[in-house]
Amino acid sequence: MRSQRGSGPGAGALAGSGKSLSVSGLRKTYAGVVAVDEVSMEIEAGEFVTFLGSSGSGKTTTLMMIAGFVEPDSGVIKVGRRDVTRLAPQKRGLGFVFQQYLLFPHMTVAENIAFPLQLRGLSKAEVRRQVGQVLEMAGLEGYGRRRPRELSGGQQQRVALCRALVYRPPVILMDEPLGALDKKLRDQLQTEIKKIQRELGLTVIYVTHDQEEALVLSDRIAVMRDGLIDQFDTPRELFERPRTAFVADFLGAANFLPGRLENHTDEHSLVRLDHGALVRARPHPLAPGHRVRAAVQPGRLGLCAPADGFCTGTVETVTYVGTLVRVGVRPAGAESPIRLELPAGRAPVTGEQVGLTADPGDVTLFGDEEGR
Template sequence: MPERTQGLATGTLSADDLAAVLAPHHALTGKSLSVTGLRKSYNGTTVVDGVDMEIAAGEFVTFLGSSGSGKTTTLMMLAGFTEPDSGTVSVDGRDITRLNPGKRDFGFVFQQYLLFPHMTVAENVAFPLQLRGVAKPEIRRRVAETLEAAGLSKFAGRRPRELSGGQQQRVALCRVLVYRPPIVLMDEPLGALDKKLRDQMQTEIKSIQRELGLTVIYVTHDQEEALVLSDRIAIMKDGLIEQFDTPRGLFERPRTPFVADFLGAANFLPGTVEDGGDSGSTRVRLDSGGVLTARAHPCVPGRRVRAAVRPGRLRLCGAEESCCTGVVETAVYVGSLTRITVRPDGAAPGTPPLRIETAATPPRPGERVNVSAEPDDISIFDDVDGG
């Protein structure tokens, strides 16, 4: 066995090794993808409602949303498995909207793996090459290299039922990478794995994508997975893209209440604008009685708003810094931090408590605390039902 793959005897996929083995033979360069006005309805119900996006060559993009948001239907239209009612899909400027899925030359990794149970691991990986008419000697070479780099050589003669879930997922990934697709679509491929293996596979998939320059479009409902993997994330709701941005942009500059609450579960503090931002910051008089100073946001004084702050950005402070005070209801230790809830003074009945995550020594339930946040960590939204 070559020195590069000596450390793979345990069957753990090494992205660096896999990329190094595959790349010298065929440079894998992703292609750009453009989506314009993509729509799809079923029985009069619109499930995708005018999706527009530009995805750069070599970019890792994730569709993130809850069930029914339209993310998987959008992916299926990109793959060609579902025909859109209207709109276009283009790759490197070439319209492929009506092109047969088999002629798009995309790679597709499913959650269920979809390995052929009657075939061995080697036969499963070889199958897409056989479909493409690759010569047998070349098939044997590519399959052997890919399986060796993935730490699966010793499983080449086994059937899928004889493998663990993680091993089956690596076979599914190898089956895609073996034919060097410029664009890879992944539909919740890690959903069936346990957390430890899922975390490991996230790192490996991202590393392989970067090393080989693949364009990857990934679907998940797991927020942490999306943040770890993605160059950009499209957050979807009711068939629409609420915001298409970098993980940092989504987390720190949400454009809608839905994005603020969906990604990171923001606290919303209702109040009235006192200073509309002409002074370089926006002052909000909270309904609970305190005053909160946020980054400048164009607002008319007197306007009703909601200030959004993520749990990790609220902090316990001294009375002189406080924007609100309250009583600790719960304090739960979760390892690297403690999650506490605080009932603000003066909060209206039915108002949810503030959620705070802190690495500092936490207060005990029943203690009174002062709470504040930095202006740059606060987003301001009109006080309407946007989430």
């Protein structure tokens, strides 16, 4: 998908540098503790992939192994068709953007960006031309002579980004690059990073623990937990067809409604929730009678007249968050309220009796003891 506005100034010269990356059977243990466990994935050229997980999930270790800063116990890393598994970081030719920017304090902005180009033996004029090009692309014209410490955090990270992409690395790795910035700046830079990545066709591997950020940026997201990839899919698939309860919870803070699998029809599985309601869900292979949890995202639930929904409850809380309202509805006999997200215009009143509706395609079942 190309940007509608077309390439930015000089983008043409930098475009199309992204290569594919494949990782297979990557494993790393620290003192007997498994940090990354047999991770395998194929990343296409020009794709934006995010490793999403909480701390200790192995996402950063995986990135560091791809970069070459951490040596894997086993496994193979290939950039394009080239096996780089045992190469030193400087021989891999990848780009890396660090959370702490790590600009060279003794060099100016322009010198920082020129550094990787000089290493590649480009002529002075050529270096100056390309540095000017990326500075312009990042909206940093006129900042070339400044020192990194004279720039704001957001500007510094833009410079770091320029420095990582100016030499057209086949893959750019980013380790929580926006983690140190405030929310507003983060949103702005997310948009910029995404735009540049699309225009230049960069292959980017991005590490974050912020699921919203992952959803905004990524073509595909690898949700990681305990050194394993739970699911590697497009944001939409992760949302609509979470393969594990963890994914459903991590990506949208799903409601988990405990119940018992009652029946299978041709199209749906029927679940009797513990507080009595009957809900239709996407088919699940478990036999009737098993304990299950029905997961449904707060944004995929709707309100209706009390008798029309799969269950009825009382509105307990109504919280406005910008254009959305968060609503808590407690069905009679339920331990905790069910969370909904509705457009602000459709807000119910506290104490109102309402019915809940859900498309069966949005309700995913997980066996009760199912870990993964």
